[in-house]
Amino acid sequence: MRTSVGRALRHAVLVSLAAAPAAACGGSVTIAGGSGSPSGSSVGGSGTTSGSSSAGASGGSIGGSGASSGYAASGSADSGVSSTGTTPGSGSSSSGSGASGREMDAGAPGQCAVKVNSASSNTVCSTTFDLVGAASACGPAYDAGFTIGLLPNAKCEELCPPRADGGLVGFSTVTYCSAYEDAGGGHVNCSYCLFTGRRPEGLSGDATDGPDAVARFLARAAYLEAASVDAFVRLGRELKTHGAPRSLRAAARRAARDEVRHARVTQRLAERAGARVPAVRLQARGDRSLEAMAVENAVEGCVRETLGAAVAMIQAERAGDRDVRGAMKRIARDETRHAQLSWTVARWLDTKLNAAARVRVRQTRDQAVRELLCELARDPDSVLTARLGIPPAAQARAVIEDLRESLWS
Numbered sequence: 239m240r241t242s243v244g245r246a247l248r249h250a251v252l253v254s255l256a257a258a259p260a261a262a263c264g265g266s267v268t269i270a271g272g273s274g275s276p277s278g279s280s281v282g283g284s285g286t287t288s289g290s291s292s293a294g295a296s297g298g299s300i301g302g303s304g305a306s307s308g309y310a311a312s313g314s315a316d317s318g319v320s321s322t323g324t325t326p327g328s329g330s331s332s333s334g335s336g337a338s339g340r341e342m343d344a345g346a347p348g349q350c351a352v353k354v355n356s357a358s359s360n361t362v363c364s365t366t367f368d369l370v371g372a373a374s375a376c377g378p379a380y381d382a383g384f385t386i387g388l389l390p391n392a393k394c395e396e397l398c399p400p401r402a403d404g405g406l407v408g409f410s411t412v413t414y415c416s417a418y419e420d421a422g423g424g425h426v427n428c429s430y431c432l433f434t435g436r437r438p439e440g441l442s443g444d445a446t447d448g449p450d451a452v453a454r455f456l457a458r459a460a461y462l463e464a465a466s467v468d469a470f471v472r473l474g475r476e477l478k479t480h481g482a483p484r485s486l487r488a489a490a491r492r493a494a495r496d497e498v499r500h501a502r503v504t505q506r507l508a509e510r511a512g513a514r515v516p517a518v519r520l521q522a523r524g525d526r527s528l529e530a531m532a533v534e535n536a537v538e539g540c541v542r543e544t545l546g547a548a549v550a551m552i553q554a555e556r557a558g559d560r561d562v563r564g565a566m567k568r569i570a571r572d573e574t575r576h577a578q579l580s581w582t583v584a585r586w587l588d589t590k591l592n593a594a595a596r597v598r599v600r601q602t603r604d605q606a607v608r609e610l611l612c613e614l615a616r617d618p619d620s621v622l623t624a625r626l627g628i629p630p631a632a633q634a635r636a637v638i639e640d641l642r643e644s645l646w647s
């Protein structure tokens with residue numbers, strides 16, 4: 239890490255805002271979330287700058303145009319990939335695995351369809367299914383520095399069955415999917431998660447629900463905010479177990495209190511939109527090894543929560559809903575501090591791990607960044623961008639590319 243987390247986040251957000259200006263945006267943008275600013279607007283010299291000059295300063299690192307064209311290729315698959323006549327089967331449950339029964343009937347080789355009973359590699363957020371044919375049958379490859387076949391929304395909903403157990407993280411419906419090829423043939427990886435937040439291990443819950451996309455998004459956000467309370471409580475407990483400095487333990491406790499407040503605020507927004515936010519349920523877990531802690535901190539903190547802080551900054555600027563903008567201003571400041579905590583914890587853990595373990599943690603972190611690129615390569619529903627300020631794909635990629643240079647390289 240070559241720069242402070244807060245500064246890196248503000249730079250990445252400014253670059254992205256300049257890359258994707260809002261129609262009503264003036265000449266300058268103001269970013270909330272300055273580190274060390276406990277109240278009020280935190281904009282200081284480094285936090286406020288002209289969007290255009292920031293973009294110019296970053297030169298070619300934005301990657302916006304490449305991202306846009308890459309996305310367009312993926313988007314074009316929406317019309318280019320024809321429905322293959324696959325028919326959903328009956329909805330059998332496979333509780334525990336997280337995979338559920340609505341799998342596609344096997345079609346002719348070369349068709350973009352999922353083999354029956356082929357669910358594998360269940361994780362808390364995703365399930366992988368075998369494809370009947372090659373991954374290329376599902377659409378053109380999307381080049382994000384590695385090859386993935388990111389599929390359009392309609393195709394994901396066709397291929398990826400809702401999780402019959404409501405989703406291990408409370409989300410039953412697919413959020414994105416990608417097709418890929420390996421020695422075993424074609425596969426599709428279906429993800430049921432969002433890109434923000436620190437998700438604790440062992441998370442489970444009922445499906446979130448709401449009358450429209452905004453309500454469902456807010457319900458998921460509220461659910462993840464509530465879940466991250468436990469993530470920080472556990473982090474604080476394990477830091478104590480492993481003899482971490484008192485300042486780190488105190489910062490984890492403070493972050494847990496922040497998340498209680500975030501959960502309350504976002505639940506209020508979700509319920510106002512008509513959504514139902516289920517209670518968070520967690521499986522019992524013991525304390526982990528330092529390496530297991532480091533892996534979770536790298537993925538959930540240094541990558542996902544760090545990006546979450548950037549997205550919160552963007553929402554604080556761009557949400558059309560005034561209440562959401564207000565809520566996200568405060569949340570962005572807190573999340574920036576949480577991101578900083580993740581990197582501080584990572585540095586402390588590095589001093590405790592041997593070289594081989596540090597390499598494994600780093601590899602896992604790199605993989606988490608690649609997964610983020612998959613998640614963010616598709617535009618969200620336009621109403622989420624307009625009302626909640628959720629960044630479009632090109633803007634999200636601009637943030638990631640900038641963070642790759644400043645933090646994740």
Ligand SMILES: [Fe+2]
Pocket residue numbers: 463466496497500569573
């Ligand atoms: Fe939060």
Ligand SMILES: [Fe+2]
Pocket residue numbers: 435436466497543572573576
């Ligand atoms: Fe957080």
